[in-house]
Amino acid sequence: MSETAGVREVKSAARTVELLELLAARGDRPARLQELADELGVPRSSMYALLQTLVTRGWVRTDTTGSLYGVGIRTLLTGTNYLDSDPRVRLVRPYLDEASQKLGETVHLARLDGPDVAYLATRESHAYLRTISRVGRRLPAHAGALGKALLAERPVEELPAGPYEPLTPRTRTTRDALAADLAGIRARGYAVDREEGVTGIAGFGFALRYDTPAQDAISCSVPVTRLTPDHEAEIVTVMRETRARIEAATPPGGTVNWR
Structure with missing residues (x-):
């Protein structure tokens, strides 16, 4: 036992x-x-x-x-209560609404849970091509922008040895390949997922550093058929601003330090 x-x-x-x-x-x-x-x-x-x-x-x-x-x-009912009682989720939701409206794309909030990320909030795009997402969905952290943004906040030594499960032909499945990608994320300040988690979908993930190490991240997902260089630059700008506003609005202390 x-x-x-x-x-x-x-x-x-x-x-x-x-x-x-x-x-x-x-x-x-x-x-x-x-x-x-x-x-x-x-x-x-x-x-x-x-x-x-x-x-x-x-x-x-x-x-x-x-x-x-x-x-x-x-x-x-229990899962809904978890979301309703979490001050971080309540704080972030309005900013997700604003980011989704500005970009016309789907945005997410997710939390690291062991080797996966769990989606806590999603604001869907109103465009015809939509991503596949829902609250409560789980994805391996190594295979998407949300998870990689959070893994990049942790020492490389904490990464599992691998090999990792491939979700698409573009998923990084070795520890060395993932570690190299995480180094780029740290230098760049955000994670990029180009069809690594879902074929046809690109994602841009930003760790929320109101906890150390970060437990939550936000992302924007967009079909690759809609992703031009100008739109990518717009997504990065808006999501960076959204992260900064969320972190600035987070009160110091005052919440339970869940483990």
């Missing part, structure tokens, strides 16, 4: 979290009881009891036959 800060992990709580994470990772593919029991390595009877408890409380839902399971509405 693992320990955290000298406290033994509660097995039943860990199993509940693992189950919810497994169901969430399946997306629109509901799971059967035996699949879940096998995946988590627990007896079928124990899994059934856990599922029924979570169904009763709204954390898991089941179909009319009682044989398929997926995440329940309580997961959505």
